[in-house]
Amino acid sequence: MPELPEVETIRRDLEPLLVGRRVVRARIHAGAERLAVSDAPRALERALAGRRVEAVGRHGKYLTLRLDDGRTWVMHLRMTGSLVHAAAAAPPHRFERARVDLDDGTTLRFNDMRKFGTWHLVDDPAEAMPRTGPDALSAVFTPGWLRERLRGRAAAVKAVLLDQAVAAGVGNIYADEACWIAGIDPRTPGGRIGPVRAARLHAAVRQTLEEALRDRGSSFSDYRDGLGGEGMHHVRVHVFRREGQPCGRCGAVIRKTRVAGRGTHYCPRCQRL
DNA sequence: ACTATGCCCTGGGTGC
DNA sequence: TGCACCCAGGGCATAG
Numbered sequence: 404m405p406e407l408p409e410v411e412t413i414r415r416d417l418e419p420l421l422v423g424r425r426v427v428r429a430r431i432h433a434g435a436e437r438l439a440v441s442d443a444p445r446a447l448e449r450a451l452a453g454r455r456v457e458a459v460g461r462h463g464k465y466l467t468l469r470l471d472d473g474r475t476w477v478m479h480l481r482m483t484g485s486l487v488h489a490a491a492a493a494p495p496h497r498f499e500r501a502r503v504d505l506d507d508g509t510t511l512r513f514n515d516m517r518k519f520g521t522w523h524l525v526d527d528p529a530e531a532m533p534r535t536g537p538d539a540l541s542a543v544f545t546p547g548w549l550r551e552r553l554r555g556r557a558a559a560v561k562a563v564l565l566d567q568a569v570a571a572g573v574g575n576i577y578a579d580e581a582c583w584i585a586g587i588d589p590r591t592p593g594g595r596i597g598p599v600r601a602a603r604l605h606a607a608v609r610q611t612l613e614e615a616l617r618d619r620g621s622s623f624s625d626y627r628d629g630l631g632g633e634g635m636h637h638v639r640v641h642v643f644r645r646e647g648q649p650c651g652r653c654g655a656v657i658r659k660t661r662v663a664g665r666g667t668h669y670c671p672r673c674q675r676l
Numbered sequence: 677a678c679t680a681t682g683c684c685c686t687g688g689g690t691g692c
Numbered sequence: 693t694g695c696a697c698c699c700a701g702g703g704c705a706t707a708g
Contacts, residue, residue, distance in 0.1 A: 482701055517685045519702070558679065575701065665701065
């Protein structure tokens with residue numbers, strides 16, 4: 404599940420390998436046609452051919468490759484996608500869905516078991532990420548911003564954290580981790596979070612994302628970095644997928660429930676409603 | 677405007 | 693060993 408720390412790790416890996424490179428050929432494999440959202444697959448392949456990459460950016464969980472014709476190639480990895488730089492001769496991954504040949508003889512491989520990933524080619528990257536607000540690591544995402552988004556909401560605080568319009572880049576892993584760090588029960592109605600706890604939650608979101616980024620992300624299953632390697636943060640999580648194990652802060656047994664349709668992990672003793 | 681639910685997709689795990 | 697079933701979930705569409 405690539406979330407902000409994982410996508411940023413990929414961005415940092417790929418930036419020096421892609422900037423200045425030209426696409427020789429892009430191929431979306433048979434069966435993966437839905438990868439192409441903004442154009443038909445063949446049209447997207449043609450539009451990418453010959454373009455040079457000028458910048459590799461990220462907003463939330465989206466990767467943005469700015470091209471020399473002014474357009475932006477926006478990718479989303481969803482749950483099981485990966486974008487890996489590899490030698491031309493490297494054998495394809497079992498779930499390779501697309502391949503991009505570059506002008507230095509190397510390649511990019513888009514692997515995605517569940518075929519949920521998306522590619523857009525757009526004039527303005529915002530077109531490809533319509534319901535996306537400030538990046539969770541940007542200066543726009545402040546304690547006050549979070550407090551305003553929580554105010555008056557009946558939905559669970561975790562549902563608010565997962566809303567990409569509130570904090571782009573937070574996903575299921577780091578929403579659970581942030582709630583644990585802040586000592587807040589993820590089921591708490593957003594409107595019950597006052598300014599003090601909103602500030603604590605904001606700091607917790609920043610902390611968990613930054614720690615995971617230092618660890619190059621979490622590889623619970625399919626996540627791979629831009630070079631095909633695994634992250635290291637999954638061994639250091641406090642609650643995510645740790646149901647039945649002791650809380651590292653109070654020793655109580657971590658529980659699992661469902662919030663906002665997602666598996667949700669929390670400590671019943673030190674996370675308060 | 678807000679909230680909840682189902683859909684997409686497929687491998688891995690479980691129970692019989 | 694085989695098979696049916698359930699689970700994982702980001703973003704979107706739709707319903708209430």
